[in-house]
């Protein structure tokens with residue numbers, strides 16, 4: 001009897017989980033992206049020549065990207081496709097392997113750039129390469145800005 005009750009309870013729990021969209025995780029991933037965007041912003045200003053080069057800020061941004069590249073792929077469960085004005089496109093869940101491999105590539109590119117960038121000379125090319133990973137993924141997997 002006890003086992004039957006547990007089974008019934010587990011089924012009920014499962015059913016609720018499927019029905020409700022996981023809005024908490026959508027909020028969470030947006031926060032993590034924002035962290036990455038906020039770190040990249042001052043460095044992109046340096047890249048455009050709108051701010052003075054500061055190696056420390058560049059290196060800090062590259063570290064944050066490496067951290068986020070590990071955290072973010074876990075924040076796209078099947079029950080987080082809609083809600084919270086998500087800009088995530090359904091193709092993420094159709095091509096999960098491609099999507100996840102892009103985070104891996106971003107992490108690797110940020111790591112390589114961390115070693116490569118030592119001064120203003122070595123900065124632009126390596127930074128551009130890292131940022132290509134952001135725009136490449138957004139183009140395919142994120143709703144375009146309307």
Ligand code: HEC
Pocket residue numbers: 026029030031033034036037038040065085086087088089099100102103106130131133134135137138141142
């Ligand atoms: C593997 C794919 C992928 C990569 C790589 C990627 N992004 Fe994104 N990004 C997304 C998706 C998908 C969303 C939409 C998330 C949502 O709305 O649920 C997003 C959203 C964002 C947002 C908006 C967050 C918000 O507040 O709604 C920012 C900012 C952002 N990304 C910055 C970056 C930066 C900077 C990089 C590179 C360092 C990057 N992203 C790399 C897929 C990616």
